[in-house]
Amino acid sequence: MKLTLIYFVTFFTLTFASSVSTIKSTSIVDSISQLLYIYLNPIFQDTLKQLTQLVFEFGDKLSQNIPYELTRANGPTPAPWVSQLFGEVNSISTQWNNQVSQFFATIPTIFETNSRSSLNMPTIRETLYNAVEHLLGELKKLFIDNIKQTIISIFNRFDLMEFIGRKRALSNIEDSLNVFEQQVSNIFDKTKEKLNRTIDDAINFIITFWDDVKYRFLG
16 A cells, blocks of 8 residues: 555656646546556455355355255266356456446546546545445446346246245245345445545545645645
């Protein structure tokens, strides 16, 4: 973290020191955007990792209702339900990373839109909060909806509804999904807190440094 801040401070200072009259705002915006990427992206990736682990714990619990021959791996080949669930997690991961990449691609625009004459940090902060909340809402829906459909598909694919009894199976799935959704929501709530806290730290640092630079070079 300290190394990244040193890099950012050095780059930012050199940008100003080169010539105040020829400062390119895009260089500053790119530097700030890169700083936010460095600190925010690991939070998104850690969240995805937690959710992936949760999915397989969830699948393992549900597998207790699956006939033994379908839960048993065949040599190096995983059990059928594991393969299907793993495939869906991979698909979600791809969509997840695409949506997160789109979020980071909008950050320069957020800063450019709110820095015509000077950096409007309160508005930038609020815009980033809103963007994070919107993104997390989409990711949460993506994750819950796709996993729910996959679990139901697994039960239908192997005729587990009939094997267990449709009424009992639906009740088990519904109860398990309710618990799963709450666990997913808890993870996303914590992620939102981490992201907003990190945005706060970054914005506060930028404000402090920006004021210092203006004082040093602009008087």
